[in-house]
Amino acid sequence: MRSDPRDYQLVAPGTLHTVLAIMAEEPGAWLPIAGGTDVMVLYAAGKLPARRLLSIWNLPELRGIEVLPGEIRIGAGCTYTELREHEVIAREFPLLARAASWTGGIANQNRGTIGGNIVNASPAADSLPALLVYEAELILVSIRGERRVPYAGFHTGYKTTKLAVDELVRAVSLRRQFSEYFHYARKVGARNAQAIAKVCVAAVGRLTKNCVDDLRIALGSVAPVPLRLLNTEIAVKGKRIDSSLLMVARKTAASEIRPINDIRSTARYRSQVTSNLVEEFLRQLDTGATV
Ligand SMILES: Cc1cc2nc3c(=O)[nH]c(=O)nc-3n(C[C@H](O)[C@H](O)[C@H](O)COP(=O)(O)OP(=O)(O)OC[C@H]3O[C@@H](n4cnc5c(N)ncnc54)[C@H](O)[C@@H]3O)c2cc1C
Secondary structure: OOOOHHHOEEEOOOOHHHHHHHHHHOOOOOEEEOOOOOHHHHHHOOOOOOOEEEEOOOOHHHOOEEEOOOEEEEEOOOEHHHHHHOHHHHHHOHHHHHHHHOOOOHHHHHHOEHHHHHHHOOOOOOOHHHHHHOOOEEEEEEOOEEEEEEOOOOEEEOOEEOOOOOOEEEEEEEEOOOOOOEEEEEEEOOOOOOOOOOEEEEEEEEEEOOEEEEEEEEEEOOOOOOEEOHHHHHHHOOOEOOHHHHHHHHHHHHHHOOOOOEOOEOHHHHHHHHHHHHHHHHHHHHHOOOO
């Protein structure tokens, strides 16, 4: 059924403090809206349960990318365009820049925010495997103050998070420790642009003396939440990449995911593609090739 705009209220207080005060006064009564690229899809489909919307778009306190000596802090209100155009992100966190560049079309990239992608909590969200691989921390804020939580574990189940009802994501913090790593990203969808992933992968790795000294692999669209392949990482770490290790990695990766059949793909296809991509990542890590 079509929504009647007169049933909805949208306020835009313009400062973070006022937004947080409103959220604290009536916990859960207001739905924050940033770029609106997820919220408005629900609205247009008549599936938006919230009637009172609190705009956080363009709040100065949620904007900007701060480059510090040991970390970069990305405001939750940063758009994909800002992410993919940022020099330090492109150089040191290319998986995030890559994910930003393949998130929807240009209009969507000008409007969609990283905070919205995190809190919307889709298992198919493109930027989330990169955040897992880079071991991101989230800076959450409420009228009670700020707290930092690891991004890993923030999604507690399908579309659920650890965010309290009066909290916002203020920023994403990434430690600047991956410049010596090989970075690998792939999104497998029905087509190259404007497609929701059937499987997406982000991975980093480093070799020392021809052995895998360190690696991280994360996937989207293969479980209720974006998933880090911890068992696969353990199986590979410290070893030389050869055909038997590739076989072990393929099998371990397939055993760690929990894919489903849905309109975009089958569980079997997702499982096969996961193994193929893990193998491709390890082969390229071995030869130092870039995607
Ligand atoms: C045409 C189209 C194509 C798309 N393609 C892709 C794609 O390829 N890959 C992909 O991953 N996504 C895609 N999306 C989904 C969407 O663009 C992203 O998830 C985007 O990052 C959402 O950000 P937003 O600012 O628009 O969120 P909004 O719609 O404003 O909000 C989404 C949710 O997050 C909450 N929220 C937003 N910001 C915060 C914050 N700082 N703190 C707390 N809660 C917050 C809102 O309350 C809401 O629940 C697409 C959407 C459209 C319409």
